[in-house]
Amino acid sequence: MPLTMVKAGEPSVIKKVGGKEETKKFLESLGFVVGGIVTVVSEISGNMIVNIKESRVAINKEMANKILV
Amino acid sequence: MAFKIALAGNPNCGKTTLFNALTGANQFVGNWPGVTVEKKEGKLKGHKDVIIMDLPGIYSLSPYTLEEVVARNYLIGERPDAILNIVDGTNIERNLYLSTQLIELGIPVIMAINMMDVLEKSGDKIHIDKLSKKLGCEVVSISALKGTGIKEAAEKAVKLAKNKATTPVVHKFDGRVEGILNSIEDKLGNSVPREQRRFFAIKLLERDDKIASQMGKVPDVLEEIKFIEEEMDDDTESIITNERYIYISSIIESCLTKKSKGKLTVSDKIDQIVTNRWLALPIFAVIMFLVYYVSVTTVGTWATDWANDGVFGDGWSLFGLEVPGVPVIIGAGLEAIGTADWLQGLILEGIIAGVGAVLGFVPQMLILFAFLALLEACGYMARVAFIMDRIFRKFGLSGKSFIPMLIGSGCGVPGVMASRTIESDRDRKMTIMTTTFIPCGAKLPIIALIAGALFDGAWWVAPSAYFVGIMAIICSGIILKKTKMFSGDPAPFVMELPAYHMPTVTNVLRSMWERGWSFVKKAGTIILLSTIVVWFTTYFGFVDGEFRMLEDIEMDHSILAAIGSVISWLFIPLGWGDWKSAVAAITGLVAKENVVGTFGVLYGFAEVAEDGSEIWGTLAGSMSMVAAYSFLVFNLLCAPCFAAMGAIKREMNNAKWFWFAIGYQTGLAYIVSLCVYQIGMLITTGTFGIGTIVAVLSIVGFLYLLVKPYKESKILQVDMTA
Numbered sequence: 001m002p003l004t005m006v007k008a009g010e011p012s013v014i015k016k017v018g019g020k021e022e023t024k025k026f027l028e029s030l031g032f033v034v035g036g037i038v039t040v041v042s043e044i045s046g047n048m049i050v051n052i053k054e055s056r057v058a059i060n061k062e063m064a065n066k067i068l069v
Numbered sequence: 070m071a072f073k074i075a076l077a078g079n080p081n082c083g084k085t086t087l088f089n090a091l092t093g094a095n096q097f098v099g100n101w102p103g104v105t106v107e108k109k110e111g112k113l114k115g116h117k118d119v120i121i122m123d124l125p126g127i128y129s130l131s132p133y134t135l136e137e138v139v140a141r142n143y144l145i146g147e148r149p150d151a152i153l154n155i156v157d158g159t160n161i162e163r164n165l166y167l168s169t170q171l172i173e174l175g176i177p178v179i180m181a182i183n184m185m186d187v188l189e190k191s192g193d194k195i196h197i198d199k200l201s202k203k204l205g206c207e208v209v210s211i212s213a214l215k216g217t218g219i220k221e222a223a224e225k226a227v228k229l230a231k232n233k234a235t236t237p238v239v240h241k242f243d244g245r246v247e248g249i250l251n252s253i254e255d256k257l258g259n260s261v262p263r264e265q266r267r268f269f270a271i272k273l274l275e276r277d278d279k280i281a282s283q284m285g286k287v288p289d290v291l292e293e294i295k296f297i298e299e300e301m302d303d304d305t306e307s308i309i310t311n312e313r314y315i316y317i318s319s320i321i322e323s324c325l326t327k328k329s330k331g332k333l334t335v336s337d338k339i340d341q342i343v344t345n346r347w348l349a350l351p352i353f354a355v356i357m358f359l360v361y362y363v364s365v366t367t368v369g370t371w372a373t374d375w376a377n378d379g380v381f382g383d384g385w386s387l388f389g390l391e392v393p394g395v396p397v398i399i400g401a402g403l404e405a406i407g408t409a410d411w412l413q414g415l416i417l418e419g420i421i422a423g424v425g426a427v428l429g430f431v432p433q434m435l436i437l438f439a440f441l442a443l444l445e446a447c448g449y450m451a452r453v454a455f456i457m458d459r460i461f462r463k464f465g466l467s468g469k470s471f472i473p474m475l476i477g478s479g480c481g482v483p484g485v486m487a488s489r490t491i492e493s494d495r496d497r498k499m500t501i502m503t504t505t506f507i508p509c510g511a512k513l514p515i516i517a518l519i520a521g522a523l524f525d526g527a528w529w530v531a532p533s534a535y536f537v538g539i540m541a542i543i544c545s546g547i548i549l550k551k552t553k554m555f556s557g558d559p560a561p562f563v564m565e566l567p568a569y570h571m572p573t574v575t576n577v578l579r580s581m582w583e584r585g586w587s588f589v590k591k592a593g594t595i596i597l598l599s600t601i602v603v604w605f606t607t608y609f610g611f612v613d614g615e616f617r618m619l620e621d622i623e624m625d626h627s628i629l630a631a632i633g634s635v636i637s638w639l640f641i642p643l644g645w646g647d648w649k650s651a652v653a654a655i656t657g658l659v660a661k662e663n664v665v666g667t668f669g670v671l672y673g674f675a676e677v678a679e680d681g682s683e684i685w686g687t688l689a690g691s692m693s694m695v696a697a698y699s700f701l702v703f704n705l706l707c708a709p710c711f712a713a714m715g716a717i718k719r720e721m722n723n724a725k726w727f728w729f730a731i732g733y734q735t736g737l738a739y740i741v742s743l744c745v746y747q748i749g750m751l752i753t754t755g756t757f758g759i760g761t762i763v764a765v766l767s768i769v770g771f772l773y774l775l776v777k778p779y780k781e782s783k784i785l786q787v788d789m790t791a
Contacts, residue, residue, distance in 0.1 A: 023563070025131055025133055025306065026563060028307070029131065029167075030128055033310060041340050042345060042346070044344065044345075044349055045346075046459075047455065047458065047562070049340055051337065054163065055157075055160045055163055055565055055566075056568070058452075058455040060458065060462075060562035063562065
């Protein structure tokens with residue numbers, strides 16, 4: 001399911017990163033790779049702050065929808 | 070010969086703090102050629118022959134962002150003698166992703182693990198010796214904030230640079246990938262130096278087409294790419310990315326002992342409150358109110374009054390001691406040595422009054438910059454972008470655009486300069502162009518004059534001015550993002566949020582000073598020149614066929630008046646085509662509050678109150694209400710004062726963009742004022758003419774642009790016109 005549906009505080013494993021090539025690559029360099037563990041810290045109307053590889057990353061809804069866990 | 074050491078690392082890893090600590094005041098700040106990415110270099114303290122180059126913060130050496138392209142062009146093209154790679158110890162896995170790429174460049178690398186103090190507190194431990202062995206480069210631990218270990222790290226980097234020993238690539242990928250890389254390296258042969266072969270081989274395998282321009286001979290590796298993609302069922306770039314992370318995961322086990330695993334960090338806990346769905350906006354509102362209240366209204370006003378009316382005015386008192394103002398002192402001095410009248414006028418009314426008006430904003434700006442630096446340094450600024458992004462994204466601006474605009478309601482100069490915090494080039498340029506639409510403090514007297522003289526002090530005039538400003542920003546955002554200039558470079562909202570931490574006083578002060586000083590320098594050059602020109606044209610002219618200096622009340626003989634009468638026809642369609650209004654608008658370019666003073670002088674008063682109440686009657690007699698409102702709108706939206714234009718020039722860092730911004734602002738002001746006047750006249754007096762048709766056409770065109778469908782460009786453009 002897309003990351004937007006994950007509840008805050010629950011760690012989940014990334015199964016797929018979709019989206020445009022550049023965006024995907026940028027997400028990968030930030031640590032969003034298949035098999036990585038991602039935790040949602042907080043969420044405002046779809047935009048989320050997630051914890052990935054020990055850092056906090058803010059992503060918007062469109063982006064979060066493309067990360068499948 | 071000078072040695073060059075490049076500082077490389079992720080954003081928010083403490084790179085700038087380390088750079089400042091290593092170089093002290095010996096810095097040179099500029100821009101990378103052709104782009105608005107800041108370039109900083111400095112001499113290492115205690116080493117005259119060692120130059121430290123601060124590269125932009127990057128996550129990888131792929132060519133997807135401007136920062137990455139700039140950093141990697143430098144590393145490949147200039148080949149520094151050593152790379153000092155700063156790694157955030159609290160987030161080592163992600164940081165090592167870049168490190169593995171830096172090591173492949175064939176340049177000696179030394180790794181400095183930063184934030185050791187934070188790490189110790191959390192109980193985690195990084196085994197430096199093991200890490201060093203697994204990566205094949207020297208590793209030291211530092212705390213950039215506290216200054217521990219940084220000297221040793223720098224000394225080691227210098228030694229490395231002098232020895233010229235390259236860092237061997239120790240990390241290995243999957244056997245199949247290694248095999249393919251070997252065959253590509255063989256194909257490269259002697260066209261690339263041995264130590265750089267692996268880097269180029271990987272880039273070729275990744276289909277990185279930007280790398281070809283950096284190479285002489287580009288071998289064809291399509292076969293290898295096809296083979297490995299079929300073999301591993303993924304595209305080559307993803308294969309390499311995964312291989313890097315697999316290697317990092319494999320070494321991290323033995324190099325890092327984690328105690329705090331699974332627990333929420335302090336930053337996470339703060340974020341749960343500060344970026345909470347319900348609390349985020351109220352907290353944000355309170356913080357912004359405090360910043361605004363202190364820096365724009367209370368302390369800020371006091372500082373500006375002190376600087377404008379005290380230091381650059383009649384004088385001020387220091388603990389009961391009367392200190393005369395700069396003009397008073399210099400005036401007395403010039404009087405004493407018997408300087409000619411015209412020279413006194415130039416110095417006092419031209420230079421000191423003009424530059425003083427601009428410098429008068431410096432204390433207030435410093436207060437604002439200190440707040441901004443504080444918000445940035447503690448990590449809240451990044452959250453602001455997150456909180457406001459959803460709203461601002463709708464009209465093509467970024468969440469961070471809110472801050473420049475808020476500050477711009479006090480003074481446009483620091484407002485425009487605050488746009489520095491916006492990373493996305495497109496969002497930043499758009500913010501710079503639109504920030505000055507918000508009425509600043511100096512525009513308030515114009516509003517008061519028009520409201521008082523023609524609208525009988527009606528309550529709605531001032532709010533309507535802010536409404537016009539906000540609408541101008543929103544409409545500009547919506548329209549501009551559809552133009553070619555802004556449609557490239559899709560900027561998805563993905564950004565790292567740095568951990569919250571206490572900022573240090575030196576860092577905040579340094580950031581405040583850097584921004585303040587660059588403004589002062591501007592005041593000393595462009596603004597100085599502009600004010601002299603305006604002064605000269607105001608106080609010189611032909612009276613009865615004789616060219617001479619003029620008294621205040623003779624201003625209608627001045628060169629400026631002549632210029633005013635020549636261009637005043639331009640403003641006839643706007644309803645205020647007399648030369649006095651044109652001249653007032655021109656002097657508004659020096660400082661917006663001058664508009665009121667100029668009207669005063671032109672209507673025969675040497676000095677008027679701030680809201681110009683003495684001339685209300687005369688002004689009301691010479692202008693209709695509609696024309697006056699059109700005049701007000703024009704002055705609100707058109708090119709800002711010289712100081713703000715200077716700030717726009719500096720932040721755009723490109724003459725073409727600067728003129729585009731000024732042209733857009735003035736053009737928009739002209740069209741909006743034209744519509745206000747023509748439509749207003751149609752309603753109030755029923756006048757219908759060519760102007761009305763033009764106004765109606767403009768409104769139709771404007772509405773078309775507003776609702777025209779918006780297409781996001783499919784191509785990511787990284788413009789490197791260097």
